Amino acid sequence: MRLILALLALLVSAPALAQDEAIVVHVRGMVCDFCAQALEKVFAKEAAVEGVAIDLSAETVTLTPAPGAAPITDARIEELVTWGGYDVESIERGTAGPRPSGASALWPSRP
Amino acid sequence: MRATVLAALCLVALAAPAWARPVSYPGGVTAITTNDGLANAALLHYTPNPHWALGYRLEHRRESGANLHLGQVNALLHRWNAQGWQANWYLKTGFGAAHQDGNTAPAGFAGMALDWENRRCFASYENRGLWVGQDTEHSFSQKVRTGIAPYVAEYGALHTWLMLEVTHAPGSEHTWRATPMVRLFRGTAMVEAGMDTRGDILLNAAWRF
Numbered sequence: 001m002r003l004i005l006a007l008l009a010l011l012v013s014a015p016a017l018a019q020d021e022a023i024v025v026h027v028r029g030m031v032c033d034f035c036a037q038a039l040e041k042v043f044a045k046e047a048a049v050e051g052v053a054i055d056l057s058a059e060t061v062t063l064t065p066a067p068g069a070a071p072i073t074d075a076r077i078e079e080l081v082t083w084g085g086y087d088v089e090s091i092e093r094g095t096a097g098p099r100p101s102g103a104s105a106l107w108p109s110r111p
Numbered sequence: 112m113r114a115t116v117l118a119a120l121c122l123v124a125l126a127a128p129a130w131a132r133p134v135s136y137p138g139g140v141t142a143i144t145t146n147d148g149l150a151n152a153a154l155l156h157y158t159p160n161p162h163w164a165l166g167y168r169l170e171h172r173r174e175s176g177a178n179l180h181l182g183q184v185n186a187l188l189h190r191w192n193a194q195g196w197q198a199n200w201y202l203k204t205g206f207g208a209a210h211q212d213g214n215t216a217p218a219g220f221a222g223m224a225l226d227w228e229n230r231r232c233f234a235s236y237e238n239r240g241l242w243v244g245q246d247t248e249h250s251f252s253q254k255v256r257t258g259i260a261p262y263v264a265e266y267g268a269l270h271t272w273l274m275l276e277v278t279h280a281p282g283s284e285h286t287w288r289a290t291p292m293v294r295l296f297r298g299t300a301m302v303e304a305g306m307d308t309r310g311d312i313l314l315n316a317a318w319r320f
Contacts, residue, residue, distance in 0.1 A: 029192025031230050033270050034296050037319065038136030054266040056230065059194065084136055085161050087192040 026089035038084040048072040133185035181207035196229040233258035252280035
């Protein structure tokens with residue numbers, strides 16, 4: 001009986017645990033500290049994101065999801081990174097490993 | 112008088128710093144001040160979206176005493192994002208007026224800027240044509256800049272660059288100028304200091320909000 005209850009609790013809590021896992025976004029073109037602040041500012045305004053960590057050497061932005069908030073989607077992440085002036089190389093969640101984002105190699109900006 | 116105002120306005124083109132990005136992040140406000148032997152200038156610009164920015168530029172010419180008031184619009188024509196480097200192509204335009212000794216003349220400029228950088232090296236080129244009044248007189252200037260970072264700093268740390276800028280302004284008194292300088296930035300503040308081959312001090316600063 002205890003085993004069944006434990007398994008049920010694990011099943012119920014698994015999505016919540018996955019939701020709280022950090023999201024590692026691999027960003028192309030993020031070479032300037034002064035400019036990378038754009039991504040920090042953009043993600044800081046997102047309700048689904050509690051924390052933002054920039055790593056210029058790894059060219060990554062690590063997002064900490066906000067507890068209780070609806071999870072941020074890959075599409076939304078790509079939208080915000082593009083809005084900040086960069087391109088997404090891949091998005092890594094948990095232990096699933098990097099996934100190609102399908103973003104274009106060049107940012108097709110046209111004012 | 113007109114020649115003096117023209118000469119002063121010609122030098123406006125030299126005062127637009129390549130390091131202060133013409134387009135910031137959406138919602139970002141950037142304040143820039145440039146100070147050298149020729150002028151003291153201040154530019155405040157706002158970026159509504161990743162493609163363009165608009166701002167107001169005030170500049171005082173030390174030699175002529177002319178004061179320039181210009182509205183400026185910058186457009187990001189294209190950005191190349193790649194693993195380990197980024198490059199940008201901008202169009203910069205400005206329109207406004209020049210005031211000196213009670214006289215006012217309309218003024219405008221247009222130019223483009225290209226830059227490329229990784230975490231170790233930097234290179235840029237920009238040019239600008241300037242028009243004043245209702246005649247066809249105009250001037251042209253261009254400059255290139257290259258830089259190297261003596262060390263690779265992490266995000267949030269103090270970043271240091273050693274740079275050299277060469278300016279070519281055919282219409283000015285001194286056609287060529289070379290300015291070695293040091294660039295420092297940390298967080299949202301950036302400072303550049305140097306001295307050109309004419310012995311004039313360069314001191315630039317920028318803040319982002």
